[in-house]
Structures are given as structure tokens and as C-alpha cells.
Amino acid sequence: MTYVLIFVSLAFTTAAQLLQKLAADRAARSAGGVFMIRLLRQSRFWWAIACLAAGTASWLGVLFRMEVSKAFPFLSLGFVLVMLVSRFHLHESVGAVRWLGVALICAGIGLMSLA
Amino acid sequence: MSRGLVNLGTAFIGVSVVLSAAAQLLMRAGMLDVQLAGLAGGEWDMNHFRAWLPALGWVVAGLVCYGLSMLSWMGALARHELSLAYPVLSLSYVLVYAGAVAWPRLGESVSFYKTLGIAVIVLGVVLVTWSGRGAGESREDVTG
Numbered sequence: 001m002t003y004v005l006i007f008v009s010l011a012f013t014t015a016a017q018l019l020q021k022l023a024a025d026r027a028a029r030s031a032g033g034v035f036m037i038r039l040l041r042q043s044r045f046w047w048a049i050a051c052l053a054a055g056t057a058s059w060l061g062v063l064f065r066m067e068v069s070k071a072f073p074f075l076s077l078g079f080v081l082v083m084l085v086s087r088f089h090l091h092e093s094v095g096a097v098r099w100l101g102v103a104l105i106c107a108g109i110g111l112m113s114l115a
Numbered sequence: 116m117s118r119g120l121v122n123l124g125t126a127f128i129g130v131s132v133v134l135s136a137a138a139q140l141l142m143r144a145g146m147l148d149v150q151l152a153g154l155a156g157g158e159w160d161m162n163h164f165r166a167w168l169p170a171l172g173w174v175v176a177g178l179v180c181y182g183l184s185m186l187s188w189m190g191a192l193a194r195h196e197l198s199l200a201y202p203v204l205s206l207s208y209v210l211v212y213a214g215a216v217a218w219p220r221l222g223e224s225v226s227f228y229k230t231l232g233i234a235v236i237v238l239g240v241v242l243v244t245w246s247g248r249g250a251g252e253s254r255e256d257v258t259g
Contacts, residue, residue, distance in 0.1 A: 017201060020185075024192035039189055052185070079202060086198035094198045098246035104239030105205045111232030112208065 002065045005058055006074050012055030014081040018089060019048035072113040076106035124194025127187050128203050134184035136210035138177045144220050145173030199247040203240055209233050 023045035027038040039045055062071050079102055086092045148170035152163075191200050212233055215223040 017197060020189060021192045021197045024189045027189075028193040035190070035193065036186070045189075079205065082201045083198050086196065086201070090197060092196045092198045095246055098198060098202075098243050101239045101242030101246060102202050104242065105202055105236050106239075108232040108234070108236030108239060109205070109208065111235055112212070112229045114228040114232075115226035 002062060005062050005065070006071070009055050009058035009062055010074070010078045010081055012051045012058060013078055014085055016048045016051035016055055017082050018085050019044045019051060021086075021090065023048060069113050069115075073110050076109040079105055122194075124191055124200075127191035128195065128200055130187040131184045131191055132204060132206045133210065134180045134187060135204070136207040136214060138180035138184060139207070139211045140214045140218065140221065141173050141177030141180060143215070144218075145170045145177060147220070148173060196247065199243065202243040205236050206240055209236060 023039060023042040026042050026044065027035055030038050030041070032038065059071075062074075083094060083099070083102055087094045149167075152166040152170055188200075212223075212229055215221045216225055
């Protein structure tokens with residue numbers, strides 16, 4: 001159950017990043033007013049905030065059932081999910097060096113949770 | 116738009132990293148004060164309220180930093196690829212660790228594995244930013 005909740009939380013956080021990216025790109029391309037005003041007009045921006053709230057709430061639910069040091073390593077999965085979404089949904093070119101960098105970040109998060 | 120050493124999009128990423136780390140540290144400080152206030156116990160009166168006030172202050176300050184960090188993040192995402200910018204956010208773990216050790220109020224201790232983990236994360240971020248050299252800041256219509 002706790003593992004399902006972890007995945008739900010990571011899915012919401014990843015969706016929030018995707019929606020924020022789409023909203024920022026659309027706001028940058030749209031006309032009228034400063035960037036912030038154009039951003040607030042994007043429905044995706046408000047969906048992103050809803051996903052952030054849901055992601056945070058479900059993560060608190062995880063921490064309620066699991067020690068921080070046990071839950072912490074799962075955060076590295078979030079980085080992998082965001083990379084996959086960037087590559088396959090946003091069609092960004094993610095090369096070997098960038099993947100290696102993300103792998104090191106995940107390893108570093110794993111090491112930090114050993115303490 | 117400038118193509119200096121530190122362009123606007125990169126500066127926004129930096130501001131997001133610092134503010135999100137500050138948010139974590141402030142909320143942690145608030146939670147420690149909540150524990151202190153909880154120990155006070157007793158009737159709900161003005162004294163009780165005064166005991167909770169510092170905790171509330173820290174948490175609100177943390178939430179403000181969190182909100183500002185998110186706005187700065189939008190400026191960063193308008194100028195950089197998600198797969199380039201997002202991994203750099205992991206630098207906030209480095210700042211949270213350093214802050215929790217350096218700030219006497221939190222007073223956490225240095226550990227070998229955490230320090231090693233921090234070094235590996237920094238190395239990873241260096242590789243990610245190196246993979247994005249020359250990218251970003253190509254858009255001319257982003258203002259404010």
C-alpha cells in the first residue's frame with residue numbers, strides 16, 4: 001500500500017513538472033502583458049499547482065507510514081520519470097552524458113540515505 | 116538577450132534551487148518549534164498562542180520561499196529544456212544538507228555517506244549542465 005502511495009506521489013510530481021513546462025512554453029509564445037500575467041492565463045499552470053498539491057499530500061502520507069531514510073531513495077525515481085517524460089512526451093534530445101549525470105544524481109541520493 | 120556566462124534562464128534555476136532549499140530548512144525549523152510548543156501543554160490561552168507563534172512564523176516563511184521558488188522555476192522552464200533544468204534541482208539536497216549542519220538551530224551532524232552522496236550528486240549535475248552547454252536562452256520573446 002505504501003509503495004502504491006509512493007508511485008502515486010511520484011506520478012503527480014512528474015505530471016506537475018510536465019504541466020509547468022507546457023504552461024511556461026505556451027506563456028512564452030503567447031501575446032499580451034508580461035510573462036507572469038500570460039502564465040496565469042494558462043489552465044495547465046493551475047493543473048500543475050493541483051498536481052503539486054496532490055503530490056505533496058501523498059508524499060506526506062508516505063512519510064506517515066515510512067521512515068524518512070527509507071522513503072528518501074525513492075525520490076531518485078522521480079528524476080528518472082521526469083527524464084522519460086522529457087524524452088518521450090516533450091521530444092527533447094537526451095544524450096548519453098545527460099543520462100549518466102542523472103544516474104550519478106540517483107546514486108548520490110541513494111548514498112545520502114545510507115547515513 | 117545576453118549570452119554571458121550566467122544567462123537569465125540559468126539565474127532562474129539558481130534562484131529556484133536556493134529558495135527551495137531555504138523552504139525545506141525553514142519548515143524543518145518550524146517543525147522543531149512545533150515539538151517545543153507541543154511540550155508546553157495546558158489550556159489554550161494567550162501564552163499557548165505565543166508558544167506556537169514562532170513555529171507558525173518559520174512555516175509561513177518556508178511556504179513563501181516555496182511559492183517564490185516555483186515562480187522562478189517557471190522563468191527557468193520558459194528558457195531551458197525540462198531534462199536539463201530538472202536534474203539541477205537536486206543541488207537543493209546539497210544546500211539542505213549544508214544548511215542543516217551549519218545552522219545551529221537545526222544542528223544536524225556531518226556523516227560520511229551523506230558527504231559522499233553530495234559529491235556524487237554535484238558530479239552528476241556537472242555532467243547534466245555540460246550536456247546542455249550552448250543550449251537555452253535562444254528565445255527572444257520571453258520577457259519579465
